[in-house]
Amino acid sequence: MKSIVVLGTSSNVGKSTIAMVICRLLYRQQLRVSPFKAHNLSRSTYLTESGHRIPYAQALQAWAAGQQPSITIAPIWLEPCDGRTVKATIGGQAIGQIALSDFLERYRETNWDLLKSCLSQLKAQYDILVCEGAGNPVDLSLEHGDLANLQVVRYLDANAILVIDGGRGGGIPHAIGTLELMQPEDRQRIKGLIVNKFDGSPDLLRQGLDWFEQRTQIPTLGIIPRQAALFEGLTTITRVTQRPSSGRDNHTLTIVVIRLPHAASFADFDPLETEPTVTVKYLEPGDTLGYPDAVILPGSRATITDLQILQQSGMAQQICDYVAAGGTALGILGGYHMLGQTISDPEGLEGIDGRHDALGILAVKTVIISKRIARQRSAVSIHPQAGLQVSGYEFHQTRTQITDPTAVKAIFDEAGLGTIDRYDAVWGINLHGIFDNGPWRRTWLNRLRQQRGFKALPTGISNHRVQREEAINLITDEFAKSLDLSPLL
Secondary structure, three states, X not given: OOOEEEEEOOOOOOHHHHHHHHHHHHHHOOOXXXXXXXXXXXXXXXXXXXXXXXXXXXHHHHHHOOOXXXXXXXOEEEEEOOOOEEEEEEOOEEEEEEEHHHHXXXXXXXXXXXXXXXHHHHHHHOOEEEEEOOOOOOOHHHOOOOOOOHHHHHHHOOEEEEEEEOOOOOHHHHHHHHHHOOOHHHHOOEEEEEEEEEOOOHHHHHHHHHHHHHHHOOOEEEEEEHHHHHHHOHHHHHHHXXXXXXXXXXXXXXXXEEOOOOEOOOHHHHHHHHOOOEEEXXXXXXXXXXXXXXXXXXXXXXXXXXXXXXXXXXXXXHHHHHHHOOOOEEEEOHXXXXXXXXXXXXXXXOOOOEEEEOOOOOOEEEEEEEEEEEEEEEEEEOOOOOOOEXXXXXXXXXXXXXXXXXXXXXXXXXXXXXXEEOOOXXXXXXXXXXXXXXXXXXXXXXXXXXXXXXXXXXXXXXXXXXXXXXXXHHHHHHHHOOEOOOOOO
């Protein structure tokens, strides 16, 4: 069976979700299937078991294919810094900040060698590859640096799908323009068109598709209605799987996440987003905090810089005042360290050496070190309830020490993974993925609910990864109602 490459007429047409759905459909046929994306521009990431970060979308596709995410399926990660520069990581090795145009030109040959090596490994291990393209496959401004689209199609001798956004208008002209700019041999590899996010007139669309099919001889493989396409976000669809049959609980918690400029990943909050009795609000450092049920500081890729932004914007003082008034604060990794007393960078690893005063509401101090810690962890909770099994992963270059043992308690049976103040109000956790743990998450939320006089939620629930499987199956079933992949396969 040939491999499949999912191309799009532009970014954000839904390639990632459609590739995920195809992975799950093939996995259900008991095929050994693997996703692949040559390079991805993304902030949302997942840490693999080997300690490498890959885009979260490819991790999701790997789970849909029934495998563990690995760097082989997403070997080049580009993290956007501003409109012109990215932080590039090639094969797990960071090469620093670079202009995107320079990266595409300078590393083209070495990148292609790496991609061929990864594709060869995957071809040897799996029956079929489902590859996701990037942007538009014939974007003339990126022609010499694009390795994620037609270069992969040709190398794999793959069948390709072209996806258009049916909700924006102009999708069919976009498809025609894309095909016209292709070489004839590439155009012949396009085996089908998928209209995603469609919410217009079916009759008018059918007229346009009939004309398109007559002109191009390319069949339409599916028209995905916007109602189904709304499920594209993992958080959206998992919210559906968890909503109680009796409807949304009127006693809803509000949890604020501070959108730090250098936040490491917002995937930590997917499980909270899925809770039907939780509203997650994302605030910028300059916004007004108010009085939510809890405030969370996420992990950071530039902890000292983000700390200074919090302080200069006034958000740091708002958080301190909020906690002093009885509020609950939780920090994850860099966010945890900001809640402490000081953060030191003696070697200037973040570019700002010296010791810096933090928020001072947790009796810990943190030193930035050269050694990177990247590992999966398992532990048993002490708070908010003893005996709950949790798992997650560490990813940091820090050493955190308790400054006053009488002022804090360990959250887990391994003290280095987190501390809480004596009032159970300020939580610091050195684990990504803590909210993935269903019983721990619900128990923590129930503490907040108790403060509001709300009824406790059931804690005997499955972990988020189990719910994630339900979500992948649900979105696959929704999309499959409108897809016919037989011409492609």
